[in-house]
Each structure stands twice: as C-alpha cells, then as structure tokens.
Amino acid sequence: MSEVSDLWGAMPPPIGVEPNFHSPPDQKELNIACHAVCLTLVTLFLAMRLYTRYFVTNTMSWDDGLLTLSFILTVAFSGMLIKSYEFGIGRHMWDVPAFWIPSALRLYTIAAWIYTILGTSYRLAILAVYYRIFTVNKRIRGAIIFGFTAIAIINLAFLFVMIYACNPPDKAWDALKPGECRDPRPIAFVSGALNVSEDLYVLVLPLPTIHGMKMRLARKLRLLAVFGLGVFALVASIIRLSKTQDLVTSKDTTRNFSEMGFWAVIEVNVSMMCACLAVLPAFIEHHWPKAARHFNSGNKSRIQSSQGTASVQRMRGSAPLTKPRAAHHSSWTNISSTHTSDENLTANKGPAGRITVTQEFEMDYLSTADASRTRR
Numbered sequence: 001m002s003e004v005s006d007l008w009g010a011m012p013p014p015i016g017v018e019p020n021f022h023s024p025p026d027q028k029e030l031n032i033a034c035h036a037v038c039l040t041l042v043t044l045f046l047a048m049r050l051y052t053r054y055f056v057t058n059t060m061s062w063d064d065g066l067l068t069l070s071f072i073l074t075v076a077f078s079g080m081l082i083k084s085y086e087f088g089i090g091r092h093m094w095d096v097p098a099f100w101i102p103s104a105l106r107l108y109t110i111a112a113w114i115y116t117i118l119g120t121s122y123r124l125a126i127l128a129v130y131y132r133i134f135t136v137n138k139r140i141r142g143a144i145i146f147g148f149t150a151i152a153i154i155n156l157a158f159l160f161v162m163i164y165a166c167n168p169p170d171k172a173w174d175a176l177k178p179g180e181c182r183d184p185r186p187i188a189f190v191s192g193a194l195n196v197s198e199d200l201y202v203l204v205l206p207l208p209t210i211h212g213m214k215m216r217l218a219r220k221l222r223l224l225a226v227f228g229l230g231v232f233a234l235v236a237s238i239i240r241l242s243k244t245q246d247l248v249t250s251k252d253t254t255r256n257f258s259e260m261g262f263w264a265v266i267e268v269n270v271s272m273m274c275a276c277l278a279v280l281p282a283f284i285e286h287h288w289p290k291a292a293r294h295f296n297s298g299n300k301s302r303i304q305s306s307q308g309t310a311s312v313q314r315m316r317g318s319a320p321l322t323k324p325r326a327a328h329h330s331s332w333t334n335i336s337s338t339h340t341s342d343e344n345l346t347a348n349k350g351p352a353g354r355i356t357v358t359q360e361f362e363m364d365y366l367s368t369a370d371a372s373r374t375r376r
Contacts, residue, residue, distance in 0.1 A: 084107035239263045
C-alpha cells in the first residue's frame with residue numbers, strides 16, 4: 001500500500017473531488033509573501049522612527065516603547081502563522097492529513113492570542129502618539145485617555161475569554177484531551193467587531209482637530225494622508241470581520257483561517273507604519289533640509305530646528321525678535337528648546353493667542369490688544 005493511501009484528510013472532500021496531500025492548491029506562498037513584505041516595511045519604518053527620536057530629536061518616550069513591543073509581537077505573530085502553513089493552514093481541509101490538525105490548531109490558536117495583545121499594543125501606541133501631539137485641546141486629550149483605558153481593559157478581559165474558552169486551554173487543539181470548549185464562533189465575531197470598532201475610534205479621533213487647524217489646504221492634506229493610511233488598516237479589519245462569517249457557513253477551517261490571517265497581518269503592520277510616519281518630517285528635515293520645505297510649508301512663521309534646538313523668527317525681516325511681553329506692537333517671542341518637534345506637522349492655533357506646535361516647544365503670539373491689556 002502506498003504512502004498516499006495510508007493518509008486520510010481532516011474532512012471528507014466534496015463529491016467529485018480527490019484529496020491531494022502532496023501538491024494541493026493552497027495559500028502558503030501568497031501568505032508568506034505578505035508576511036515578508038509587511039515585516040520588511042514595518043522594520044524600516046520603525047527603524048526610521050527610533051533613529052529619528054533618539055539621534056535627531058532626542059525625544060524618546062513611552063509611545064516608542066509601545067511601538068517596539070508591537071514590533072516584537074508582530075514578528076512573533078508572523079512566525080506562528082508561517083509555521084502553521086507547514087501543517088495545512090492555507091489548504092482545504094480535505095487536503096490536510098488528519099494528524100496535522102492538532103499542530104495546525106495549536107499554532108493558529110496561540111497566534112490568535114498574540115494577535116489580541118498585538119492589536120492592543122499598536123492601538124495604545126497610536127493613542128500615545130496622539131497624546132504627545134494634541135496638547136491644547138482638552139476634549140481630544142480626554143477622548144484619548146478614555147480610548148486608552150477602554151481598549152486596554154476590554155482587550156485584556158477578552159484575551160482571558162479567548163484563552164479559557166476551553167478548559168483546559170490546550171483542549172482547543174487537542175480534541176482527545178478531557179475537558180470542554182465553548183462554541184468558538186461567537187468569540188470570533190466579537191473579536192472581529194472589537195477590532196473594527198477600535199480601529200475606527202483610533203482613526204476618526206484626530207480628524208475633527210486636524211480639520212480645524214490653521215494651515216494651508218495642501219499641508220493639511222499631507223497631514224491627513226499620514227493619518228489616512230489608517231483607512232487601509234481599517235478596511236483590512238473589516239474584510240477580516242467579513243471572513244469570520246465563513247467560519248459559520250463553511251467547515252473548511254484551515255482555508256478560512258488562512259484568509260483571516262492574511263488580512264490580520266496587513267491590518268496590524270499598516271497601522272504600525274502609520275504611527276511611525278509621525279516623525280517622517282523631522283527625519284527628512286535632518287537629512288534633506290530642502291525636501292523638508294514641502295512638509296513644513298504653509299506657516300506664517302518659519303520653524304527652524306536642528307540637533308535638538310528650535311527658533312522662531314519674525315515674519316518679516318531677518319533679525320530674531322526678543323521683545324518682552326509688554327511690547328507696544330505685535331511680536332513673535334523668540335524661543336529655544338532642548339527638543340526638536342518630530343510631529344511638527346500639527347501646528348495649531350490654541351486659545352488666548354497661544355500657538356502650540358507640540359508638547360516639546362511652544363511659541364506665543366501677543367497682539368497689540370494683548371500687550372495693551374498687559375500694561376494696564
């Protein structure tokens with residue numbers, strides 16, 4: 001008897017279809033290519049961010065730590081999925097030898113747990129970036145804190161629900177082990193719905209503030225493009241949710257898992273790249289100052305930053321203005337800072353004549369009326 005005849009598939013094939021255990025149609029190559037492209041790009045983007053934050057702006061903070069954690073988790077997530085393709089994930093169930101199924105399910109289940117932690121980490125990282133950028137608007141900062149807290153608590157609770165959906169947890173991939181498991185389909189739907197709603201919240205949160213910023217349309221569109229990359233991640237999250245329906249209507253689990261994993265990889269990596277783009281203007285300004293003008297054009301004042309310093313000069317004329325607040329005419333107050341803004345795309349006119357560029361430095365504008373009130 002041949003080796004092929006000794007094998008049987010994880011499920012009976014459709015009528016008229018012969019199982020193929022040696023060279024079946026599968027999605028392994030497509031998925032591995034997706035992982036390779038996404039991991040390469042996110043590595044480059046994160047390296048650019050960490051380099052800029054450490055060597056250029058000297059403003060390393062906890063959002064960089066969260067993004068680094070997200071990178072470690074996305075590597076682990078991809079590693080588990082790539083390994084699962086060796087045990088039939090991506091094939092049709094009838095083309096997967098039955099004895100492969102426990103290994104395939106174990107790898108994919110652990111990958112799903114990592115994905116939940118990863119999704120939490122990169123969303124918190126993006127919210128941390130927002131918190132550093134939007135320093136004046138108390139309403140959006142409150143919304144950022146609310147989102148940070150809600151996402152952390154909800155996803156942590158859901159992670160425990162996923163892990164203990166089977167008792168003991170390893171029964172999720174070992175059907176012969178004593179114990180019991182809940183129906184996994186509601187958990188899959190809730191997971192997909194949470195991902196879509198959280199991605200939507202993170203994406204939409206800064207848009208009203210960006211729309212209200214005092215800057216030229218071209219510059220505003222460039223800034224929206226940075227955040228707008230998250231739209232692609234949101235679309236991937238929605239597609240992944242739609243694929244969850246296949247778990248209910250089809251028993252071809254190994255194939256369905258592959259398609260869901262494909263879109264999950266795109267979702268998490270594109271979102272991380274979007275967060276890394278906040279420092280792109282500072283990176284370009286440091287290495288290609290002339291090209292940086294395309295990012296920083298549109299301000300009435302010119303912000304000059306290099307090696308951790310910044311200065312604001314008067315709108316007309318070359319001499320820096322150092323007038324005190326009690327000046328009799330409108331003036332720009334000269335400032336200096338130990339940090340250069342890496343998110344300087346977001347200059348926004350704040351309340352009471354204050355223009356807040358970022359958390360790193362601010363510049364104050366006093367009008368004639370303000371000066372007069374100060375004298376009185």
